[in-house]
Each structure stands twice: as C-alpha cells, then as structure tokens.
Amino acid sequence: MDKPSAPLAQSLEGTVRTPAHFTPDQLENYGRIFQWTPRFVVYPGSQRDIVTLVALCRKNKWSLSTRGAAHSQSQLAINQDGVLLEMQAMNRIGEVDEDKLTVDVEPGVVWRDLVHHLAPRNLVPPVLTNNLGVTVGGTLSMAGIGVASFRYGSQGDNVVELDVVTGDGSVVTCSPETNDDLFWGAIAGLGSFCVITRARLQLRRMKPMTRTYYLLYDDLRVFLEDARSAMDSGRWDHLESWGAPCAQGTRPVAGMRQVFAKWFYPFHLTVEYDAGNPPDDAALLAGLRPYDNLYTDDCPTLEFLERMVPIFDLWKKAGTWEFMHPWIECILPWETAADCIEQVLGDTPPGIQVGGHVLLWPAKGTTSRSKNFMVPPGENLVGFGLLPAIPQKFWGEMSERLENVSRMMLMFGGKRYLSGWVNFTPDEWKEHFGARWDELCALKRRYDPDAILNPGFLPFEAKP
Amino acid sequence: MTLVFGTEAWAAALVAEINASSEYRNAAAKWGDGFNGNVLLVFDADTTFPKTHALLVLLAKGACRGASFVPGVAHPGAGFGLRAPFSVWKDVLSRKMLAATAILTGKMKVDGDRMTLLKHTAAHRALVACVAALDTEFLSP
Numbered sequence: 001m002d003k004p005s006a007p008l009a010q011s012l013e014g015t016v017r018t019p020a021h022f023t024p025d026q027l028e029n030y031g032r033i034f035q036w037t038p039r040f041v042v043y044p045g046s047q048r049d050i051v052t053l054v055a056l057c058r059k060n061k062w063s064l065s066t067r068g069a070a071h072s073q074s075q076l077a078i079n080q081d082g083v084l085l086e087m088q089a090m091n092r093i094g095e096v097d098e099d100k101l102t103v104d105v106e107p108g109v110v111w112r113d114l115v116h117h118l119a120p121r122n123l124v125p126p127v128l129t130n131n132l133g134v135t136v137g138g139t140l141s142m143a144g145i146g147v148a149s150f151r152y153g154s155q156g157d158n159v160v161e162l163d164v165v166t167g168d169g170s171v172v173t174c175s176p177e178t179n180d181d182l183f184w185g186a187i188a189g190l191g192s193f194c195v196i197t198r199a200r201l202q203l204r205r206m207k208p209m210t211r212t213y214y215l216l217y218d219d220l221r222v223f224l225e226d227a228r229s230a231m232d233s234g235r236w237d238h239l240e241s242w243g244a245p246c247a248q249g250t251r252p253v254a255g256m257r258q259v260f261a262k263w264f265y266p267f268h269l270t271v272e273y274d275a276g277n278p279p280d281d282a283a284l285l286a287g288l289r290p291y292d293n294l295y296t297d298d299c300p301t302l303e304f305l306e307r308m309v310p311i312f313d314l315w316k317k318a319g320t321w322e323f324m325h326p327w328i329e330c331i332l333p334w335e336t337a338a339d340c341i342e343q344v345l346g347d348t349p350p351g352i353q354v355g356g357h358v359l360l361w362p363a364k365g366t367t368s369r370s371k372n373f374m375v376p377p378g379e380n381l382v383g384f385g386l387l388p389a390i391p392q393k394f395w396g397e398m399s400e401r402l403e404n405v406s407r408m409m410l411m412f413g414g415k416r417y418l419s420g421w422v423n424f425t426p427d428e429w430k431e432h433f434g435a436r437w438d439e440l441c442a443l444k445r446r447y448d449p450d451a452i453l454n455p456g457f458l459p460f461e462a463k464p
Numbered sequence: 465m466t467l468v469f470g471t472e473a474w475a476a477a478l479v480a481e482i483n484a485s486s487e488y489r490n491a492a493a494k495w496g497d498g499f500n501g502n503v504l505l506v507f508d509a510d511t512t513f514p515k516t517h518a519l520l521v522l523l524a525k526g527a528c529r530g531a532s533f534v535p536g537v538a539h540p541g542a543g544f545g546l547r548a549p550f551s552v553w554k555d556v557l558s559r560k561m562l563a564a565t566a567i568l569t570g571k572m573k574v575d576g577d578r579m580t581l582l583k584h585t586a587a588h589r590a591l592v593a594c595v596a597a598l599d600t601e602f603l604s605p
Contacts, residue, residue, distance in 0.1 A: 252487040255593040339583050346586055400565055407568035411582055
C-alpha cells in the first residue's frame with residue numbers, strides 16, 4: 001500500500017481504495033480498449049474532498065481522473081498511476097426551483113434518477129441521452145446529445161451554472177455570464193480544466209403522454225429530406241432514426257466474400273400530449289414520404305424516455321455488453337451526409353446489429369452555443385454513428401477498418417463526437433478543434449497548470 | 465500462371481481479371497459514368513523495386529477497355545491517379561494494408577477529384593483486388 005493512503009483516507013470525507021480492492025471494471029471503460037491501473041480510487045464525499053485531492057496530486061505529481069458511468073470509450077474515465085475519482089459517490093439531487101425551472105445536482109447523479117425525481121412535477125431536462133444510465137457530470141463534460149437536441153442543443157447548452165474545482169485547486173462558480181471562459185471550458189471540455197461539483201440544470205415542463213410514429217424508409221435521400229422537413233415543421237418533440245440492415249447473402253469485398261445488406265432507415269417521430277387530447281395523426285404526418293408506416297405507439301412520457309432499456313438489457317443478457325465498443329460517431333455536413341453514409345454502410349456488415357446499432361440523427365447546427373462541441377458549419381447537419389460490439393479476438397482485424405470509417409467521415413467534412421473511440425494524431429486533434437485548440441491550450445495553462453486532470457486523451461503538452 | 469510485372473502480358477491479364485470480376489462490375493457500375501474514369505496507377509521506385517512504373521487503366525461503367533504501361537508519372541488520358549512507393553503497393557497487394565488505409569492516410573497519393581474517389585470507394589477497392597489477384601513476379605530490371 002502506498003504510504004500516503006492512510007493520511008489520505010483520514011483527510012477525506014469520502015473513502016479510498018487501494019489496488020487490492022479495485023474492481024475489474026475500474027481499470028477500463030465501456031470501450032474496453034484500454035486497461036489502466038490507478039494508484040488510488042477515491043469516492044469523494046464533498047467538494048472539499050476534491051480540493052484536498054487536487055492539492056495532493058499536485059504535490060505528488062499524480063494525475064487525477066474523473067469517472068462517472070464510464071461510458072466513454074477512449075482514454076477517459078480511467079487512470080494510470082494516479083487517482084481515479086468515482087464521481088457517482090457525489091449523487092445528491094438538490095432543490096428544484098419550479099418558478100425558474102431549474103434543479104441543482106451533484107455531478108454523479110445518474111440522469112435516470114433525476115428524471116424519476118422530477119417526473120411527479122411533470123418536469124424534465126430538455127435533452128436526455130438515449131442511455132439514461134450515465135451521469136450528469138459525464139455527459140456535460142462530453143456535450144450530451146439526444147433525440148431532442150435538434151430543438152434544444154446539447155445537455156451542456158441547458159446548464160445555468162456550475163461549481164467547479166480547477167486544476168490549481170480553486171473553487172469557482174461559473175455560468176455563461178460569469179467566469180464564462182471556465183464555464184465553456186467545462187462544458188464539453190472532457191474534464192480538462194476542472195472537476196464539476198455542482199450543476200444547476202435548466203428544466204422544461206413535459207406532457208404526460210407521448211405518441212410515436214414508426215416510419216420506415218428504403219431511400220436514404222428521401223429519409224434525409226423528410227428528416228429536415230420534420231425538424232423545420234415545429235411539430236415534433238423528439239426525432240430518432242437508425243440504419244437497419246436486411247442481410248442479402250454474401251458478395252466479394254476485396255476478393256473475399258462477406259455478408260452484405262440492403263439498408264433501411266427507421267424514423268421514429270414523437271410528440272408529447274395530454275391524456276384525453278391526442279394528436280392529429282394526419283396533420284402531423286402530412287408531407288412525409290415513408291416507404292411504410294409501421295406502427296403508432298402511445299406510452300407515458302417517462303416510459304418513452306426509458307425506451308432503450310429493453311435493448312440494453314438484451315445486450316447484457318447476450319453478453320455483448322462485455323465486448324469491446326469502439327463506437328465511431330460523427331456529425332456530418334448536410335451536403336455530404338448521404339454520400340458518406342452510403343459509402344460507409346455499403347461496407348458495414350449486418351452483424352453490427354449484434355450488440356450494437358447504426359445511429360442517424362437529424363441535427364441543427366444553430367442550437368448549440370458550446371465552444372468545445374465541434375460541429376461542421378451549416379444550419380442542417382446529420383449525426384451518424386457506427387456503434388459496434390466487437391469480441392476481443394476480432395479487434396486486430398476490425399480496428400483498421402473502423403479507423404478508416406473515422407478517416408472517411410473526416411474527409412466528408414464530419415466532426416467526431418468524442419465519447420466514442422477516437423484515435424487522432426496530434427495534428428488531427430488540432431484540425432478537430434480548429435481555432436479553438438489554441439484557446440483550449442491557454443485554458444489548460446491557466447486552470448490546470450500542472451496538467452493533472454484527465455491526461456491521456458487530448459494531447460496537451462505535459463508539464464516539463 | 466506467374467506474370468512478370470511491367471510487361472504487356474501482365475497488363476493484358478489485368479484487363480481480363482477486371483472484366484471477369486463480378487465485384488468490380490457491380491462496385492464500379494457508376495465509375496466513369498459522366499466523367500473520365502481512366503486511372504493511372506503509379507508505382508514509385510524505392511528500395512524494394514528500383515524502377516518507377518505507371519500503368520494506365522481505361523475504366524468506365526464497370527468494365528475495362530484496356531491497360532498499358534506508359535512512360536512518365538502523368539498521362540493526359542487519365543482522369544485519376546493513385547501513386548505510391550512500391551513498398552506501399554506491395555503491402556496493399558499482399559493485404560498487409562487495406563487500400564483504403566493507404567489512400568485515407570496519404571500513403572497513397574490521389575490525383576483527381578478526391579470527393580469523386582470517396583464516393584466510389586468500393587470501385588477502387590475492387591480494382592486493387594483485381595491487381596492483387598494476379599500471380600505477379602517483380603523482377604528487377
């Protein structure tokens with residue numbers, strides 16, 4: 001055991017684990033691509049613990065990494081030789097202000113718990129990720145996008161105020177109006193400058209019921225035009241879409257036969273309504289041109305927000321939850337999206353549906369103010385993600401192909417969403433952030449001068 | 465039958481290979497439709513092979529109308545060019561590296577409209593597969 005562990009434990013309200021007591025999952029994240037071993041795992045009990053740990057890490061030249069639900073897949077939510085902070089220990093939900101429609105939460109609060117906490121008041125965060133089992137601090141540090149992002153931007157765009165502990169140990173309250181450079185550094189900042197210890201989140205009122213129309217498209221370009229029309233119509237509260245393969249047998253690819261697919265595009269359009277006042281189906285669907293209208297589903301809004309749970313449960317039961325998850329997600333310019341998606345899906349075997357899926361989401365480039373959530377220019381954008389689950393033994397042959405998918409997305413003008421597997425060179429990182437990169441480096445020097453926070457992903461220069 | 469790289473017999477065999485490939489016929493059905501789809505493959509000399517070769521392949525709508533080795537590293541009849549050192553070509557042809565990796569990482573240089581090439585990735589992958597399918601001997605000149 002490291003000598004500092006005993007005094008460390010005594011100086012904290014929270015608890016400390018040494019290597020003999022780590023759980024296997026604490027050495028990796030959902031990607032299961034990297035295995036890192038920290039010196040300590042700490043379950044912080046308060047903001048004061050974070051301040052204490054920052055001071056300790058600076059003194060000992062240890063790194064300090066934050067971990068929420070660890071759904072990231074690159075070098076995030078894990079730590080090598082330093083301190084790993086299990087932020088889910090800070091999971092208190094504070095006061096709800098029903099006049100201002102805000103709630104104060106600690107960063108380790110899981111969105112699902114917050115949603116259920118707020119539901120009796122018919123309040124909800126404007127944007128929720130598909131997976132509600134992730135933490136507030138985690139998704140705010142990433143951006144946090146979901147099926148309502150075309151209306152409300154990212155989760156980070158719906159934050160009123162943050163309390164943070166910076167990498168130099170300062171406790172700062174920041175907002176878009178006060179200490180805004182630190183606020184916009186924290187939002188989608190991958191934990192590079194500070195540790196979020198409290199977030200005041202904007203809420204909205206929700207209606208208790210949803211109606212979802214399950215439309216199916218067999219033509220990508222018709223689907224995309226209808227998706228843009230749906231975004232612009234103002235009729236819909238949530239828009240969700242996928243790529244769905246229909247296996248067709250095998251054909252040669254580079255001389256070797258592999259299964260190929262005809263791709264279809266399910267498009268799920270959802271509107272909230274009050275019980276007894278159902279929506280007008282014909283008016284809502286007017287002008288849309290699906291290949292088929294498969295199903296119309298009415299369910300409580302809370303159930304709608306949890307709609308992915310049966311799928312995730314299936315992945316867990318089937319064992320694919322434990323596979324590697326080198327997800328490749330990006331936001332494409334409208335103008336090149338169809339060409340890019342057709343090229344990538346043309347090479348994507350239908351087996352991606354085993355424990356994974358292909359996401360498509362229509363998006364607006366005008367809804368986010370976040371400075372670190374990089375998207376291509378343009379009013380209309382298309383999100384596109386290959387989300388495979390890969391058995392560890394196939395990683396060697398799959399990694400090159402997946403990297404090529406990422407490279408192709410970039411060549412079509414896309415910007416990667418950074419929660420997935422990102423294997424950028426330093427030059428590619430600079431290209432990703434553009435002019436923002438120099439600002440990020442300046443923020444790092446100012447707020448984390450010893451470069452202790454979440455090292456290993458963004459290529460900040462290590463302190464000499 | 466083993467064919468010597470750089471000979472007319474090798475070029476003729478490539479034409480036959482392409483035209484017999486259902487992969488190429490399907491993948492490249494729209495390649496060269498409305499634009500010049502002829503491709504110049506340039507194999508630059510390096511330590512693995514001492515002489516640069518350039519092969520002009522006449523391609524349109526899933527078929528090959530001919531192929532021949534030409535002097536120099538550029539040709540007015542080519543709409544596109546793929547150029548790399550011999551060592552890179554050998555890695556691609558022996559499947560140590562995907563053709564897409566060579567192109568997307570810049571190890572294989574692209575001459576021509578990159579977006580057009582990106583929209584037909586399956587076509588040039590199938591073309592490279594046809595080259596790889598030939599039983600080739602690389603004899604130093």
